[in-house]
Amino acid sequence: VCVCVCVCMCVCAAAPALAKRDFYDVLGVQKSASQSEIKKAYYQLAKKHHPDANRDNPDASKKFAEIAEAYENLGTEEKRRDFDSGGSEFGGGAGGAHYHQNA
Numbered sequence: 612v613c614v615c616v617c618v619c620m621c622v623c624a625a626a627p628a629l630a631k632r633d634f635y636d637v638l639g640v641q642k643s644a645s646q647s648e649i650k651k652a653y654y655q656l657a658k659k660h661h662p663d664a665n666r667d668n669p670d671a672s673k674k675f676a677e678i679a680e681a682y683e684n685l686g687t688e689e690k691r692r693d694f695d696s697g698g699s700e701f702g703g704g705a706g707g708a709h710y711h712q713n714a
Contacts, residue, residue, distance in 0.1 A: 653686070
């Protein structure tokens with residue numbers, strides 16, 4: 612059983628993959644993208660991969676969580692600067708506390 616207390620949306624099973632992913636790649640934007648381009652990409656992908664819209668796809672929740680985590684780290688200038696400077700390790704720069712414990 613996994614106990615998660617997260618400010619952002621996350622799926623514990625996806626945690627190792629997210630720690631190694633480039634959030635720009637997840638959102639399909641260049642590193643030079645503007646904040647509005649990042650936001651637009653997030654909303655398009657979130658709508659496309661939302662679990663309610665993909666009930667027949669068992670991986671939809673994981674993909675949606677990955678997209679949400681990427682936006683959590685790139686969605687504001689401050690969080691994005693932290694991520695770009697290497698200060699984010701699976702949401703460490705997101706300002707949210709992540710606590711994963713297998714019980």
